[in-house]
Amino acid sequence: MTFRYDETARNLARQAYQELEPLHVIAYFxxxxxxxxxxxxxxxxxxxxxxxxxxxxxxxxxxxxATFYNFSPRATEPGWDSARATRTPSQLLDARERVADxxxxxxxxxxxxxxxxxxxxxxxxAALAAAPKGGxxxxxxxLDLARDLAPHVALWQATATFRELRGDGHIASLVAHEITPCxxxxxxxxxxxxxxxxxxxxxERAKNSRAWNDDEWAEALDALRVRGLxxxxxxxxxxxxxxxxxxxxxxxxxxxxxxxASIEDPLNLLAAARPFVHAVIDAGILPPRYQK
Numbered sequence: 004m005t006f007r008y009d010e011t012a013r014n015l016a017r018q019a020y021q022e023l024e025p026l027h028v029i030a031y032f033x034x035x036x037x038x039x040x041x042x043x044x045x046x047x048x049x050x051x052x053x054x055x056x057x058x059x060x061x062x063x064x065x066x067x068x069a070t071f072y073n074f075s076p077r078a079t080e081p082g083w084d085s086a087r088a089t090r091t092p093s094q095l096l097d098a099r100e101r102v103a104d105x106x107x108x109x110x111x112x113x114x115x116x117x118x119x120x121x122x123x124x125x126x127x128x129a130a131l132a133a134a135p136k137g138g139x140x141x142x143x144x145x146l147d148l149a150r151d152l153a154p155h156v157a158l159w160q161a162t163a164t165f166r167e168l169r170g171d172g173h174i175a176s177l178v179a180h181e182i183t184p185c186x187x188x189x190x191x192x193x194x195x196x197x198x199x200x201x202x203x204x205x206x207e208r209a210k211n212s213r214a215w216n217d218d219e220w221a222e223a224l225d226a227l228r229v230r231g232l233x234x235x236x237x238x239x240x241x242x243x244x245x246x247x248x249x250x251x252x253x254x255x256x257x258x259x260x261x262x263x264a265s266i267e268d269p270l271n272l273l274a275a276a277r278p279f280v281h282a283v284i285d286a287g288i289l290p291p292r293y294q295k
Contacts, residue, residue: 053086054099142168172258
């Protein structure tokens with residue numbers, strides 16, 4: 004396999020994803036989400052898809068389903084429709100920024116007034132300005148947002164944009180390798196060599212949170228076994244499956260490497276962002292898998 008970027012650049016893209024991801028997820032998980040949901044009268048799926056898809060504008064629910072690849076339409080379409088029933092995309096953006104404000108005000112404490120905060124945001128946004136948009140719907144929509152944000156909320160928005168750009172690249176790889184939406188969840192949650200990258204949510208949690216039913220899960224298992232990607236009598240990757248899993252991760256890193264390869268001293272930029280990310284982790288407001 005020939006990649007556009009070398010291993011160093013691909014590893015940097017993965018490192019950036021791993022380090023910045025905890026800051027991105029505060030707008031979708033944690034106590035502040037429930038607080039704003041209560042204020043807005045929204046369900047979890049309504050806020051999750053309403054807030055994440057809001058940069059795309061006034062779009063049909065089917066497009067949300069296509070963009071949020073590994074979720075069943077049973078989650079995406081009612082969630083988006085309920086969010087849009089009484090709110091504009093701009094109002095949904097306001098709500099997710101309010102969550103980010105609440106969470107980061109609590110987590111950052113004295114760091115809110117750090118002169119490094121606006122400087123780090125400026126550097127992250129400068130890097131994003133060079134990011135490719137083609138074939139990256141969520142990333143491009145976030146890149147094109149024009150919002151007047153306080154520095155701590157702008158920090159969240161920058162990390163969210165990096166995350167959505169990476170996610171778009173990941174979906175492109177899944178599509179290229181003909182891994183269907185439900186199969187992508189089954190494939191990711193299968194037992195595998197611990198040396199392979201990526202954490203797992205757990206079978207039942209992943210199935211239920213993405214709204215796939217038992218029949219769909221069983222069909223995906225069968226399809227992956229026919230391709231020789233899963234063992235015949237277990238939900239475990241075969242050698243062929245492990246090879247494809249690693250390839251998809253490498254292609255995802257390669258798709259995200261362009262942004263980081265263009266940055267002067269990217270490790271310094273990650274170091275500058277690290278205190279803010281660690282403050283979020285230390286605040287204990289994230290799901291357990293991010294509290295490491």
